[in-house]
Amino acid sequence: MDKDRKKLLEINQLQKYFKVDRKSVLKAVDGITFDIYQGETFGLVGESGCGKSTVGRTIMRFYETSGGEVKFHSENVHAKKSKKELKKFHRSMQMIFQDPYASLNPRMTIKDIIAEGLDIHGLAKNKSERLARVNELLETVGLNSEHGNRYPHEFSGGQRQRIGIARALAVDPEFIVADEPISALDVSIQAQVVNLLKKLQDERGLTYLFIAHDLSMVKHISDRVGVMYLGRMAEIAPSDELYEKPLHPYTQALLSAIPIVDPKVERTRERILIEGDIPSPIDPPSGCRFRTRCPLAMEVCSDIEPKFQEYKKNHWVACHLYDEDYKE
Numbered sequence: 001m002d003k004d005r006k007k008l009l010e011i012n013q014l015q016k017y018f019k020v021d022r023k024s025v026l027k028a029v030d031g032i033t034f035d036i037y038q039g040e041t042f043g044l045v046g047e048s049g050c051g052k053s054t055v056g057r058t059i060m061r062f063y064e065t066s067g068g069e070v071k072f073h074s075e076n077v078h079a080k081k082s083k084k085e086l087k088k089f090h091r092s093m094q095m096i097f098q099d100p101y102a103s104l105n106p107r108m109t110i111k112d113i114i115a116e117g118l119d120i121h122g123l124a125k126n127k128s129e130r131l132a133r134v135n136e137l138l139e140t141v142g143l144n145s146e147h148g149n150r151y152p153h154e155f156s157g158g159q160r161q162r163i164g165i166a167r168a169l170a171v172d173p174e175f176i177v178a179d180e181p182i183s184a185l186d187v188s189i190q191a192q193v194v195n196l197l198k199k200l201q202d203e204r205g206l207t208y209l210f211i212a213h214d215l216s217m218v219k220h221i222s223d224r225v226g227v228m229y230l231g232r233m234a235e236i237a238p239s240d241e242l243y244e245k246p247l248h249p250y251t252q253a254l255l256s257a258i259p260i261v262d263p264k265v266e267r268t269r270e271r272i273l274i275e276g277d278i279p280s281p282i283d284p285p286s287g288c289r290f291r292t293r294c295p296l297a298m299e300v301c302s303d304i305e306p307k308f309q310e311y312k313k314n315h316w317v318a319c320h321l322y323d324e325d326y327k328e
Contacts, residue, residue, distance in 0.1 A: 008073065008175060008207050009036040009059070015067035016051075016058045026282050028054040030231035031068065033308065036175075041201065041208040043222030043239065045215055045254070047278055050228045052211045053098075056177040059209065060095055061086075072175070091121050094168035098180040100160035104152040110163055111148035114138070117170040137166040141196060158189035165196065175207045182217060190214075194221050216258050219243055224314075227251045230289040231281055233308055237315040247317040249294050250274070288320065296321060 016029040028051045036042045044052045057063050059070050061077060070077040072092065080086055094117075097103035104113055111134045115124070124130035135145040141162040152160060161181060168176055178197065182190040198221060200206060212218050218225055219239055226236045227248065235248040246252045253272040276293045279285055285292050291301040300320050308318040 005037040005039075007035045008038045009209075010071040010074075011035070011055075011059070011068070012071070013068035014055065014058060014065060014070060016054050016063055017066040020282060024282050027231050027284065028281060029058065030281075030284075032228070032231075032233045033068075034226055034233065034236055036207060036209060038174075038207055039201075039205055040223040041210050041221050043218040043225040044209060044211045044228060045213060045218055045225060046228035046234075048213060049278055049281070051231045051281070052228050053179050055228075056095070056179045056209055056211050060093055060177055061089070087121065091117075091171045092173055093175045093177070094171065094173040096161070096164050096168050096176060096178045096181045099184050100157055100164050101152075101184070103164055104160060106152050108151075109148065110138075110150055110152070110155075113152075113163065114148075114166050114170055117167065121171055123171065133170070137170055140169065140200070141166045156189075157185050158192065161185060161189075161193055162196070165193075165200070169200065169204075172204075173206070175209075177209045177211070179211045180213070181210075183212065183214065190217060197221060215243075215254055227254070230278060230284055232289055233316075233318065234290065235315075235317045235319075241315060247311060247315065247322060248290075248319050249296050249321075250290050288318075 011032065011034050013031050013033055014029055015031055018026045018028060020026050032055065034042070044055060046052050054063065058065055059077070065078050072089070077089065080089055111131065114134045114137055115130050118124045118130055118133060124133055134148055138145060138147055143159065143162055152163070155163065182193050185193060194217060197208065201208065210218065210221055222239045224236060225239050225242045227234045227250065229250050235242065235246065235251045242251065243255060246255055253274045256272040272295070274293050279289070279292060287303050288294070288301040288306050291297040294301070298320060306318045306320050306323060308316060309323070311317050311322045
């Protein structure tokens with residue numbers, strides 16, 4: 001990533017723990033560090049339960065941190081206490097949710113759902129300005145003004161997600177957390193929503209954290225991709241480089257599972273199988289958390305946690321295979 005580009009978001013040693021009972025603590029996010037630059041899309045991928053959605057929700061302050069910090073424009077997000085500060089912050093950051101069915105209030109009309117942010121932040125002087133802004137937002141996401149008087153149940157999943165996007169755009173945010181925004185949609189609709197997000201980014205200079213488990217779709221929208229495993233970051237690299245030359249055995253296994261269109265290549269390439277289930281974040285393995293499922297695990301992997309380090313320019317990895325001290 002170009003050093004001249006401005007860091008919009010800095011996540012430093014972020015932790016989010018949940019108390020399960022008196023003795024047990026679930027370490028959903030356990031000390032991850034990465035930056036997001038202005039105008040880029042940072043893709044965050046990993047298996048279900050790896051903590052990626054918790055990262056998005058902690059950045060948004062839906063959850064308070066258990067440790068570490070989140071900086072937005074160099075200001076600590078979780079240090080903001082006054083209502084005025086929080087209101088300004090929540091206008092700058094918005095979220096698009098995974099489930100377009102559950103995230104829209106079934107008792108509200110579409111125009112009231114979209115206008116909710118306008119009302120909270122006082123962005124419309126009167127009813128006619130409010131309606132004009134809602135109609136403009138509906139058209140921006142590929143719907144029309146007639147849809148404003150309907151209710152969520154009258155729309156398809158793809159249309160509801162467009163409504164969710166319009167709601168997020170209403171307050172003119174700088175940064176949007178898209179939390180698996182296409183996983184609940186039909187495959188035929190997924191590309192439409194991703195293309196809409198890319199178009200809006202170009203038009204409005206938006207910055208995205210795009211959370212997903214579908215690596216093939218993440219490649220099309222992301223400038224850089226971070227791969228999470230069991231609460232930790234395994235690898236971060238520019239999108240093209242990660243897909244062409246993945247370093248971490250976990251990333252290699254995830255990418256090997258993506259089907260290739262060319263049948264000749266698909267037949268001859270090697271599929272890397274990850275055996276076993278993901279361990280519990282309540283009691284993660286010692287050392288490297290991936291070692292219990294890693295085909296390349298060494299003795300050191302069970303004793304010492306690998307450092308997350310820059311192996312080559314802009315390509316970070318946490319694996320003893322790339323650490324000079326432990327290479328065999």
